[in-house]
Amino acid sequence: MKVHHQLRTFEKILAEYDHKLPLHRFLISYYKQNKQMGSSDRRWASRYLYSYFRLGNALSDLPLVERLAIADFLCNPTLSLVISEYLPSLVSEIEQFLEVKLNHIKEIYKDFNIEQVFPFTETLSATIDKTAFLRSFFIQPDLFIRVKEAHLLLVKNMLADHDVPVNEISPVTLSVSNGTKLDQIISDQHLYHIQDLSSQQTSAFFEPHVYEYWWDCCAASGGKSLLLHDLQPDINLLVSDVRESSLINLEERFRLAGIKKYQKKVLDLLQNNDQVLHDFSFDGILLDAPCTGSGTWGRTPEMLTSFNAQKVSYFNNLQKTIAGNVIKYLKPGKPLIYMTCSVFKAENEDVVAYLLENYPLKLEKMELIKGYNHKADSMFAARLIRQTD
Numbered sequence: 001m002k003v004h005h006q007l008r009t010f011e012k013i014l015a016e017y018d019h020k021l022p023l024h025r026f027l028i029s030y031y032k033q034n035k036q037m038g039s040s041d042r043r044w045a046s047r048y049l050y051s052y053f054r055l056g057n058a059l060s061d062l063p064l065v066e067r068l069a070i071a072d073f074l075c076n077p078t079l080s081l082v083i084s085e086y087l088p089s090l091v092s093e094i095e096q097f098l099e100v101k102l103n104h105i106k107e108i109y110k111d112f113n114i115e116q117v118f119p120f121t122e123t124l125s126a127t128i129d130k131t132a133f134l135r136s137f138f139i140q141p142d143l144f145i146r147v148k149e150a151h152l153l154l155v156k157n158m159l160a161d162h163d164v165p166v167n168e169i170s171p172v173t174l175s176v177s178n179g180t181k182l183d184q185i186i187s188d189q190h191l192y193h194i195q196d197l198s199s200q201q202t203s204a205f206f207e208p209h210v211y212e213y214w215w216d217c218c219a220a221s222g223g224k225s226l227l228l229h230d231l232q233p234d235i236n237l238l239v240s241d242v243r244e245s246s247l248i249n250l251e252e253r254f255r256l257a258g259i260k261k262y263q264k265k266v267l268d269l270l271q272n273n274d275q276v277l278h279d280f281s282f283d284g285i286l287l288d289a290p291c292t293g294s295g296t297w298g299r300t301p302e303m304l305t306s307f308n309a310q311k312v313s314y315f316n317n318l319q320k321t322i323a324g325n326v327i328k329y330l331k332p333g334k335p336l337i338y339m340t341c342s343v344f345k346a347e348n349e350d351v352v353a354y355l356l357e358n359y360p361l362k363l364e365k366m367e368l369i370k371g372y373n374h375k376a377d378s379m380f381a382a383r384l385i386r387q388t389d
């Protein structure tokens with residue numbers, strides 16, 4: 001029977017997945033090595049695996065196949081063979097709202113507790129609505145793109161020509177459903193950047209002024225620098241990261257965006273960089289810190305079961321050390337923009353509290369940017385102003 005064929009494939013991939021790579025990258029290489037799988041086999045395997053991981057640690061005592069059927073029912077508005085076979089009583093409910101579906105599951109499985117989906121709720125940043133956050137794990141996030149206002153119509157027309165439904169979030173932000181093959185639809189890469197909605201919204205914290213000198217000190221491939229540059233093209237910019245490979249990607253993205261005026265350095269901010277930076281003082285520092293990424297796990301639900309909670313304190317230490325090492329290069333009266341894509345208090349408000357206690361900084365504002373209400377990631381941003389020592 002076809003359902004057994006689908007299940008065998010699902011179980012085989014699940015058994016082979018060792019969590020060393022993100023699931024989507026693992027699946028790309030798995031499908032490459034298993035060319036006998038047709039496109040329908042691949043589509044069903046991916047759907048089942050993602051649905052399965054979205055259940056996190058909930059109902060972990062149930063048999064695998066039953067958990068898969070529950071997860072697939074909660075995550076999708078369309079039926080699958082697994083739902084029809086193992087949850088026949090819920091087939092007619094497949095198009096219901098998530099809240100109704102969750103109630104059905106609770107009625108049948110008395111032990112179902114949504115708090116076990118993301119088993120770290122005690123450590124969340126204070127302003128997070130726990131119920132909405134937990135429910136968001138059953139909904140696949142959208143794909144967000146940033147476009148120049150002048151290109152908006154052109155990009156919308158290209159998407160419309162391919163019958164891609166588009167949400168216009170603002171004159172510079174569009175969303176499409178995840179999995180949309182944008183590179184095949186919009187061949188001119190100048191026209192858009194892929195960037196999550198919450199990441200785009202961090203730019204409200206930057207406030208750069210003309211001719212200022214800014215440092216994006218954990219720049220990676222330059223997502224935040226590109227935002228900064230869009231806000232104020234007439235700035236001087238230093239970009240740095242510990243990973244040279246990321247800065248090579250950044251150079252290509254800057255080239256496509258026509259950004260030529262910047263300096264680039266490979267810097268490990270856990271070290272003393274006075275020899276390289278002694279002449280530098282900045283009008284603004286972007287610190288998009290290395291973090292657990294817990295605000296993005298809606299896209300990588302495999303993290304729900306593989307994350308080791310001890311890593312939170314590792315990142316907290318890293319963040320405090322890196323922030324402490326960059327503040328001295330900031331001019332008095334100027335902002336440090338501290339950001340993470342984490343939902344953990346220890347990486348957000350606690351780091352801000354530590355910085356306020358130990359350095360001459362004043363908090364102007366901070367916010368947990370709640371992507372979970374918008375099919376987006378969640379991010380944290382704080383704007384801290386350097387005081388005179």
Ligand SMILES: C[S@@+](CC[C@H](N)C(=O)[O-])C[C@H]1O[C@@H](n2cnc3c(N)ncnc32)[C@H](O)[C@@H]1O
Binds near residue numbers: 220221267269
């Ligand atoms: C969240 S990512 C930055 C994302 C980037 N700002 C963007 O918008 O695309 C954090 C970056 O911090 C860098 N990083 C980690 N440890 C570092 C260190 N000790 N010194 C400098 N950069 C570091 C990582 O290589 C990574 O690129």
